[in-house]
Amino acid sequence: MPDGARSMTALPEGVTRHGDALHIDLKVRTELLEKGGVLELKAFRLLLVRSRKRVRAFCATCPHKPKKLYRVHRVRKAAVPLFRCPKHDWTWDHKGRPRGKAKKKLPRARTELLGETLVVQLPENATAPPKKKKRKKNAER
Ligand code: FES
Numbered sequence: 001m002p003d004g005a006r007s008m009t010a011l012p013e014g015v016t017r018h019g020d021a022l023h024i025d026l027k028v029r030t031e032l033l034e035k036g037g038v039l040e041l042k043a044f045r046l047l048l049v050r051s052r053k054r055v056r057a058f059c060a061t062c063p064h065k066p067k068k069l070y071r072v073h074r075v076r077k078a079a080v081p082l083f084r085c086p087k088h089d090w091t092w093d094h095k096g097r098p099r100g101k102a103k104k105k106l107p108r109a110r111t112e113l114l115g116e117t118l119v120v121q122l123p124e125n126a127t128a129p130p131k132k133k134k135r136k137k138n139a140e141r
Contacts, residue, residue: 010043024048024118032118036094038074038081044122045071046109049081049094057109058096059123064088064104072106 011017014028022044024032031037037050045060062070062085072092075082081094083106091099096106110121 012039012041015041020122022046022120022122024120026116026118036081040074042071045069046120046123047072047074047083047106048118048120051094055111055113055118056095057111057120058083058092059107059109061107061123062087062090063107064090064102 014025016023022041024039026032029039031039032048032050032055035050035052039048040060041048047058047060049056049058060072062072064085064087070085070087072083072085075084075091082099083092084090089100090102092102092106093099096108098105107123109123112119
């Protein structure tokens with residue numbers, strides 16, 4: 001099996017990777033056709049949100065402490081899409097605007113609509129794993 005084909009199996013249906021971009025087939029990912037529809041691509045740290053006129057893509061890495069790579073998640077019980085970082089509860093609306101105590105916008109990823117395919121440019125840290133905490137060495141050992 002070629003390497004490209006192996007990595008393709010991990011992607012959700014209707015999503016393909018082409019270099020530094022994801023191609024999302026809107027005929028398959030129909031949640032992005034309805035206002036308020038959300039597609040979370042956890043492997044790429046992306047949140048896609050459908051508003052009235054367009055689909056926005058946000059980096060799901062919290063802008064509060066971006067080097068720590070805390071992941072922003074959708075608030076499940078909210079009637080309209082809301083996103084929250086679990087670390088310090090910063091919250092954003094469906095346009096990535098800060099709500100409550102959040103002080104920065106949710107970073108955007110570039111998108112382009114080509115027919116029925118949404119092309120999303122992957123952010124720099126899209127696939128980076130979270131950093132591991134350094135263990136403190138015991139001075140008495
Ligand atoms: S690291 Fe996300 S809210 Fe503080």
